[in-house]
Amino acid sequence: MISFDDAFDRVLQHTLDFGDETVTLLKSTGRVLSEDIKADRDFPPFNRSTKDGIAVAFTAIEKGITRFKIEGVLSAGMPQQTLSTDTNCLEIMTGAVLPEQADTIIMYEETEIKDSWASITKTPKKGQNIHRQGTDEREGAILLEKGTEITAAVIGVLASVGKKDVIVKKLPKICVVSTGNELVEIDETPLPHQIRKSNSLSLYAALEKVKITPTLLHIADDKSIIEKELEQALSKFDVLMLSGGVSKGKFDFIPDALDKLGIAKVFHRVAQRPGKPFWFGVQKEKQKVVFSFPGNPVSTFANYHVYFLPWLKKSLGVEVKKQSVILDEPIQPHPLLTLFVQVTSQWHEGELIAKTIKGNGSGDLVSLALADGFICVAQGDKEIASGTVLDFIKAS
Amino acid sequence: MISFDDAFDRVLQHTLDFGDETVTLLKSTGRVLSEDIKADRDFPPFNRSTKDGIAVAFTAIEKGITRFKIEGVLSAGMPQQTLSTDTNCLEIMTGAVLPEQADTIIMYEETEIKDSWASITKTPKKGQNIHRQGTDEREGAILLEKGTEITAAVIGVLASVGKKDVIVKKLPKICVVSTGNELVEIDETPLPHQIRKSNSLSLYAALEKVKITPTLLHIADDKSIIEKELEQALSKFDVLMLSGGVSKGKFDFIPDALDKLGIAKVFHRVAQRPGKPFWFGVQKEKQKVVFSFPGNPVSTFANYHVYFLPWLKKSLGVEVKKQSVILDEPIQPHPLLTLFVQVTSQWHEGELIAKTIKGNGSGDLVSLALADGFICVAQGDKEIASGTVLDFIKAS
Numbered sequence: 001m002i003s004f005d006d007a008f009d010r011v012l013q014h015t016l017d018f019g020d021e022t023v024t025l026l027k028s029t030g031r032v033l034s035e036d037i038k039a040d041r042d043f044p045p046f047n048r049s050t051k052d053g054i055a056v057a058f059t060a061i062e063k064g065i066t067r068f069k070i071e072g073v074l075s076a077g078m079p080q081q082t083l084s085t086d087t088n089c090l091e092i093m094t095g096a097v098l099p100e101q102a103d104t105i106i107m108y109e110e111t112e113i114k115d116s117w118a119s120i121t122k123t124p125k126k127g128q129n130i131h132r133q134g135t136d137e138r139e140g141a142i143l144l145e146k147g148t149e150i151t152a153a154v155i156g157v158l159a160s161v162g163k164k165d166v167i168v169k170k171l172p173k174i175c176v177v178s179t180g181n182e183l184v185e186i187d188e189t190p191l192p193h194q195i196r197k198s199n200s201l202s203l204y205a206a207l208e209k210v211k212i213t214p215t216l217l218h219i220a221d222d223k224s225i226i227e228k229e230l231e232q233a234l235s236k237f238d239v240l241m242l243s244g245g246v247s248k249g250k251f252d253f254i255p256d257a258l259d260k261l262g263i264a265k266v267f268h269r270v271a272q273r274p275g276k277p278f279w280f281g282v283q284k285e286k287q288k289v290v291f292s293f294p295g296n297p298v299s300t301f302a303n304y305h306v307y308f309l310p311w312l313k314k315s316l317g318v319e320v321k322k323q324s325v326i327l328d329e330p331i332q333p334h335p336l337l338t339l340f341v342q343v344t345s346q347w348h349e350g351e352l353i354a355k356t357i358k359g360n361g362s363g364d365l366v367s368l369a370l371a372d373g374f375i376c377v378a379q380g381d382k383e384i385a386s387g388t389v390l391d392f393i394k395a396s
Numbered sequence: 397m398i399s400f401d402d403a404f405d406r407v408l409q410h411t412l413d414f415g416d417e418t419v420t421l422l423k424s425t426g427r428v429l430s431e432d433i434k435a436d437r438d439f440p441p442f443n444r445s446t447k448d449g450i451a452v453a454f455t456a457i458e459k460g461i462t463r464f465k466i467e468g469v470l471s472a473g474m475p476q477q478t479l480s481t482d483t484n485c486l487e488i489m490t491g492a493v494l495p496e497q498a499d500t501i502i503m504y505e506e507t508e509i510k511d512s513w514a515s516i517t518k519t520p521k522k523g524q525n526i527h528r529q530g531t532d533e534r535e536g537a538i539l540l541e542k543g544t545e546i547t548a549a550v551i552g553v554l555a556s557v558g559k560k561d562v563i564v565k566k567l568p569k570i571c572v573v574s575t576g577n578e579l580v581e582i583d584e585t586p587l588p589h590q591i592r593k594s595n596s597l598s599l600y601a602a603l604e605k606v607k608i609t610p611t612l613l614h615i616a617d618d619k620s621i622i623e624k625e626l627e628q629a630l631s632k633f634d635v636l637m638l639s640g641g642v643s644k645g646k647f648d649f650i651p652d653a654l655d656k657l658g659i660a661k662v663f664h665r666v667a668q669r670p671g672k673p674f675w676f677g678v679q680k681e682k683q684k685v686v687f688s689f690p691g692n693p694v695s696t697f698a699n700y701h702v703y704f705l706p707w708l709k710k711s712l713g714v715e716v717k718k719q720s721v722i723l724d725e726p727i728q729p730h731p732l733l734t735l736f737v738q739v740t741s742q743w744h745e746g747e748l749i750a751k752t753i754k755g756n757g758s759g760d761l762v763s764l765a766l767a768d769g770f771i772c773v774a775q776g777d778k779e780i781a782s783g784t785v786l787d788f789i790k791a792s
Binding site: 025026029043044045046052073075076077078079080091093094095096097136137143144148150151152153154155156157158159160161162163164180181182183186187188189190191192193194195196197198199201202203204205206208209221247249250251252295296297301321322323324325326347348349350351352353364366367368369371389390395396 | 439583617718743785
């Protein structure tokens with residue numbers, strides 16, 4: 001049995017690179033950029049009006065002119081015009097191109113317009129109300145770096161520079177494998193000793209949040225079937241994510257089967273609760289990774305968030321940011337095990353406060369649905385005081 | 397012009413109910429439950445072993461028996477068995493049904509097993525290592541309430557109780573309308589005075605995060621076309637989300653067109669920056685709502701998060717939780733306007749610290765991509781000190 005810190009480090013030492021792929025812009029949301037994005041021209045591309053009003057030449061203001069003949073109206077989308085003389089002005093709308101020979105925009109609120117003449121009611125500053133060409137970004141500048149997660153705002157930038165297709169990091173092909181003869185399908189009525197599958201469906205939903213649609217596979221607790229099915233799965237997928245079949249019980253054939261199939265065990269059993277019998281293995285040459293989680297729902301769910309998500313982010317070249325919370329009541333650590341305790345969290349004055357959920361242990365699925373995530377409580381002997389800051393692992 | 401607080405309240409007074417629909421379990425992630433979910437049987441459904449070990453009758457321990465003949469092996473998925481006599485034991489795996497006549501489970505680590513006999517090395521407590529039937533939930537108990545957001549953990553609960561199909565709140569049909577003759581498609585090369593569409597694509601990506609796939613529509617800046625196209629859109633969609641066309645410029649026809657089409661203006665212009673020329677209107681009888689955002693990217697993005705998302709959550713019956721952050725440097729409020737300032741955020745000791753982004757105003761798309769969200773700075777005269785707690789609006 002190894003410590004949690006050791007297990008976590010070892011998982012992150014075995015990241016994989018799945019390469020790149022090109023997807024259309026609107027399919028790229030939630031993915032990770034695998035190219036630097038450069039400005040294809042200046043941003044803004046022209047001297048752009050930021051107000052509705054009139055465009056004038058400041059030389060006229062300096063001469064004391066306060067009343068201008070209106071030459072015409074400029075709206076966004078019109079090519080650049082020219083102000084013919086500094087005794088005139090052009091009406092100009094937000095987003096329109098500043099006309100040549102004009103250098104200052106006065107908003108309607110500071111003018112009086114009558115019969116094609118505009119009088120100004122306030123002396124402007126030279127150059128005001130213009131978003132100058134290239135002041136946001138110069139043509140060729142890197143706007144977004146490789147490794148950026150594609151959010152809705154990033155989509156806006158990509159659209160602006162004409163990225164109809166985007167190079168993103170490829171995602172791993174994942175097979176979620178459930179085992180256990182006690183499991184029946186969700187549309188079946190279980191016999192008294194049976195339960196419906198739930199872990200694999202939870203994992204499916206969690207993986208969809210990170211844009212991965214896994215394949216679901218159920219394998220019966222039979223040694224030869226397990227070997228055959230795992231072999232097939234390993235040939236087709238980058239990652240196997242198993243739940244069940246890794247405790248010390250007589251019918252837990254998985255670790256042996258994986259060993260036979262050439263998956264090198266990195267570790268089995270971690271000094272943590274829940275999720276202790278976690279088995280993790282890799283096949284370096286063929287670039288395969290196996291996360292084999294214990295069968296109970298809370299263990300699987302905790303380990304998915306604790307290990308898999310940071311592993312995935314690192315594999316995709318995204319920085320893993322730690323989140324912390326403040327404990328709202330004392331908690332007793334375990335002398336030997338790192339605890340992952342289910343909590344609800346609440347914002348209070350810019351602080352995130354964690355309240356532990358009194359669940360019924362690792363089998364209690366319902367308390368999991370109420371939890372916002374887990375706090376990480378390192379092993380120790382002394383009670384941890386209320387107000388202590390702990391790492392927080394947010395649930396999907 | 398109305399205040400931000402007033403505008404926000406008015407938007408939330410005009411929520412709609414789109415009814416319910418039934419979706420399959422794996423399609424329900426991210427949606428909102430529209431039915432209470434009850435336990436279809438006890439949870440756990442039987443007295444369930446929480447360890448791999450042996451099941452014994454405690455009466456034997458009381459008699460001083462420490463060595464038991466092993467009768468057989470019980471694994472998860474086997475129907476309940478009976479321990480024939482209290483001088484015997486049954487091996488039992490995690491998840492298996494406690495046999496009749498047994499009431500205590502001793503884990504392997506506290507036994508020595510040799511030649512079909514198990515000796516115990518530590519005196520057990522009566523009833524240990526059993527997750528008792530119904531201790532998590534009783535049959536008929538409400539596990540999840542209507543209005544619950546369907547997370548990955550919730551999917552696990554729904555699967556456990558056999559919800560192959562789930563009744564969820566229906567989502568609004570949304571049309572995202574872009575206007576502005578300066579806009580060209582993302583695969584076009586814009587002329588100097590043109591720019592590519594970006595707002596509508598950002599909104600598309602943001603709406604997808606809340607499980608809504610909007611229809612995108614572009615309308616040219618022509619009064620009669622705008623009227624015709626908006627009329628058609630209103631007949632097909634619950635919500636129109638427009639960007640552009642609501643400032644005071646000569647070519648901003650939208651408010652007039654909406655008025656003609658029977659959409660009652662709730663307000664136009666809010667004392668806020670960015671996003672001031674926001675127009676909001678409703679058609680009560682036909683249950684239509686129109687969010688008409690200003691055309692620049694930061695305004696549209698801010699208003700989507702500030703107004704639309706809380707409106708959507710309330711419409712779906714989900715509690716809107718406020719998030720707060722701590723300012724890391726002083727900030728000057730505006731005497732008349734509520735400011736939404738772009739910030740990056742960072743966790744520090746359980747606190748979320750906001751750092752303002754020095755963007756180039758409301759036209760700066762790139763700074764938006766770097767921001768984690770907006771802080772809400774109420775109007776005022778006095779500088780707000782570093783360390784002050786402010787409302788935080790997280791970006792999608």
